[in-house]
Amino acid sequence: MVHNDIHATPAAGHRLIVGRDGLDALIAALRGEGYAVIGPRVRDGAIAYEPVDSTADLPIGVIDEQNGGHYRLNTGPEETLFGYTVGPHSWKRALYPPRQSLWTAARDAEKGFTIEKPDGTPPRQAFLGVRPCELRALGIHDRVFGVQPHDAGHGAQQFTDQGYAARRAEAFVVAVNCGRAGGTCFCTSMGGGPQAEGGYDLAVTEINRNGWHDFLVEAGSEHGRAILDTLPGRRAEVYDVQAAQAVTDAARGQMGRAMVPDxxxxxxxxxxxxxxxxxxxxxxxxxxxxxxxxxxxxxxxxxxxxxxxxxxxxxxxxxxxxxxxxxxxxxxxxxxxxxxxxxxxxxxxxxxxxxxxxxxxxxxxxxxxxxxxxxxxxxxxxxxxxxxxxxxxxxxxxxxxxxxx
Known part of the structure; x- marks a missing residue:
């Protein structure tokens, strides 16, 4: 993955301003490449990560209210697609499923018994709406399951979870930078923040300004850049990047909690x-x-x-x-x-x-x-x-x- 600095001068083809039709084109492009697009949807009064076919499936005009032992969905700005923070689902459900069949054994008249392993072909999944804290969680799991090696002084993994590694390799990640923080958010005090710093193929920032509703989309990988070049939109200018920065800066100042140092x-x-x-x-x-x-x-x-x-x-x-x-x-x-x-x-x-x-x-x-x-x-x-x-x-x-x- 390519680390992107939002303060850097925008380069042609690296950042694009799109409308909602551009996000629909993104979903269509991913589906055209054989990906099952998983994104946020409203289900049973909460934000859940489920298959989406277009932006019409997203939680349009929905924000969440969170506190200790408290979660409610409320009405937000009408056009907002990503006004919520996070719900009860996390992306580990797709990469590290709650239930996995490892093998089955059956009696066999000739051999005594046979052992079968499940189909090892990983699904091609595109994750739409991965928050910066969730990107960090994916990076942590990459270490836990041996996909990303780390300093041997910190217990370097000797083994790799093959199922996780296969699913992770086939995943396309579309991050969404946060425009607001929830009442229980404390990512900044854990070394993170509302702006994605890497580990994504594409990153989206939703911008509402002066009656305009835009999305700044930036590439974080070669694959992401190739798809970005196919989307309808215009090149992002400096003022677009500044507007996107203002969005995440506002969220950074809204943390509902903080972890003590050390x-x-x-x-x-x-x-x-x-x-x-x-x-x-x-x-x-x-x-x-x-x-x-x-x-x-x-x-x-x-x-x-x-x-x-x-x-x-x-x-x-x-x-x-x-x-x-x-x-x-x-x-x-x-x-x-x-x-x-x-x-x-x-x-x-x-x-x-x-x-x-x-x-x-x-x-x-x-x-x-x-x-x-x-x-x-x-x-x-x-x-x-x-x-x-x-x-x-x-x-x-x-x-x-x-x-x-």
Missing amino acids: VADLLAKNLEHPRWAEVAKRCLSCANCTMVCPTCFCSTMEDVTDLTGERTERVRRWDSCFTLDFSYIHGGSIRQSTASRYRQWITHKLSTWHEQFGTSGCVGCGRCITWCPVGIDITEEARAIHDSTRGTAGGTPEGTNEGRA
Whole structure:
């Protein structure tokens, strides 16, 4: 992928101003190349990522309202196509499906049994509407699943998840820069922001100005550039680029949350903090936060046999560190309390992930806050520990003997 700097002088063929017809032409071009175009649609009162045939399928005039344990769709500017932030779906559903068949075995009169693997041909998918935080999540999964090598000092992957790698290689990514931030967004405090910095084939910024409704489309790869050259529109001028920059600058100043600084070190020093017991009083261990998270990747294996006993299947499906059985070994589960399971999740996400993959496991999308039934806020929990340890040695809460010899 090619890193694009929006501050650079626009080059012919690299940036284009298009109308809604230009986005329709983009969808048609991708479908013409054999891609199934997946994009945002309104379903069951939420934004879901599903197949789209044209811009008429997009959430036109829809914005979202998000807070801890709260999500609503409201009416926004009539023509806006990307006025929402993020919904409960993430792109990992397409690249790392919730349920994957690994192999099936069946009785055979001659051979005793036969083993079949599912068709390994990956689908050609084009993702329309990938937010900058989601692009970062895709990059994190590339490291987790061994597609993108990283510093050997941070646990370089020795193996590649072949299914993920095949699907990822066939994916075409159309990013959408954010024009507004949601009430639970905190991407800027996680090192990201509302503007895509790379990892896309095309990036779109929706611009509403002086009665005009335009889209700045820029290429981030050779494939993206080839498709961009086929779209109806005009070359982007400096004032177009400046208008697009103003859109993302406005979103950058609207963050609904912020993560405390140096959170990885903070949590590593406070594994016995009393806050874990406090949050456990509210946590339902429902695993909603891990299911909506764009980077969580825990899974389990299941063998399923049909009623006749003639056929069995091995399936990999999503799991969560919040389930009691996830840490089960012979003799019982290691993490039996809700406090220990919540601590495992947040410390892995924000702290020990760095040791494994050289990056945080959180991109600041805020989904875990919005979709928690009781509104537990990951930034609030980290801040509570931070505030209680301010001015103390070794990260030990004031007024306690936790962690002291």
